[in-house]
Amino acid sequence: MATKLNEDRATKVEEFQFHVIPKRTTWENFQNAVYDPDKQEFFGRTKRSWYQLLIFYGIFYTCLAALFAICTRGLLATLDDRAPKWQLETSLIGTNPGLGFRPISSETREGSLIWYNLKNACTTSKWVNLLDEFLLPYRVKQIGRNYRSCDFDEELGDGYVCVVDVDSFGPCTSGNNYGYNSTSPCVFLKLNKIFGWVPTYYTKGQEGMPSDLKETIENEAKDNRTAVWISCEGENPVDKERIGGFNYYPGRGFPGYYYPYVNTENYLSPLIAVQIMNVEPNAIVNIECRAWAGNINYSGSDKNREGSVHFEILVDDPRVT
Incomplete structure (x- = not known):
């Protein structure tokens, strides 16, 4: 009997009480x-x-x-609202201003080609509208405030800017369709702005200059020779033969009194309107314009162009075969 009782005790197992998850609805x-109130x-x-x-x-x-x-x-304490911290040689822009032209197509695939058909008003109005838009800031009345009519005899004071006279562009006007209703269209040239950059002027002809530019410089009064000079010509001999010459308005250079650019309010870059005379119809003409100053490097390479600009003009005239 005692043995059986011991066996019953040995086989008795106590059950562990696991935690019972209360049954609840999803809500x-x-x-x-x-x-959890508990x-x-x-x-x-x-x-x-x-x-x-x-x-x-x-x-x-x-x-x-x-x-x-x-x-x-x-950071803001190190910055100036008007002047960049890094300028000229220390800046990414550097000290060699680029030369730009207008009009230029908004279509990337057209590149630097200016094409129009004398018998198609849509093709001519395109360029007229682009130039109207480009010149819009210059058409604002430049009177009062800090505007000054500058000349070579008077130094511009701090805080003032020189007027750019839109009436000085000769036949290159909106009323004349900028010449795009003829074979003598106009393009506008401008130097890119570089803060604090001052040109080193050529006051006499230099080696490599076109003879007509040398003559222009020599004919200028000595006090008026402080300018960044401009020359345009056909890139190749065949291009030169297809052009009747160039007219420059208001002159052959960007006057020195517009420089340096120091981010003065209302400042506008000077412009030169170049009228390309009697372009041969139905043929692409390659043109290069170059800026001349002692501190403007020149390179005519298509891959690394400096101090110059290249564009093409094609004037279609169905009347000419």
């Missing part, structure tokens, strides 16, 4: 996840835990915002 589970938890945290978390992140982001404000203030 009850959601409510319990938002607020543990007094809201989204899995007690009030104390939420307060500690909010205080920590409040202090953290306040310090982060203060650090950002200090760094931003320090």
Whole structure:
């Protein structure tokens, strides 16, 4: 009997009491996840835990915002609203201004080609509209405020800018369709602005200059020779034969009193209107215009062009075969 009792005790197993998950509906589970009344938890945290978390992140982001404000203030203290920190040789732009031309097509595939048909008003109005848009800032009345009519005899004071007279472009006007109703169209040239750049002027003819430019310089009064001179010509012998010459308005150079550019309010870059005379119809003509100054490097390479600009003109005339 004792042996049987011992065997019964040996085979008796105590059952472990596992946690029983209460049976709840989906809605009850959601409510319990938002607020657990048994543990007094809201989204899995007690009030104390939420307060500690909010205080920590409040202090953290306040310090982060203060650090950002200090760094931003320090950066802005090194900047000037009008003058860049890095200028000329120390800037990415450098000291060699590029020469640009207008009109230029907004269609990238057209490149630097100016093409129009004398019998198709749509093709001519395209270029007229582009030039009208380009010259719009120059048509604002440049009177009063800080505008001055400049000349070579008077130095421009600080805070003033020189007027660019749109009435000085000869036949290159909107009323004359800028010549795009004829075989003598106009293009406008301008130098890119570089802060603080001052040209080194050629006051006499230089080696490599076209003979007509040398003559122009020699015929100018000595006090009026402080200019960045411009020359345009056909790129190749056949191109030269297809052009009847060039006329420049208001003159052959960008006057020195427009320089340096120092980001003065209302400043406008000087322009030169170049009328290309009697372009041979129905043939592409390659033209290069070059800026002349002692500190403007020149390269006529298509891959690395400097101090010059290249464009093509094609005037179609169905009357000419």
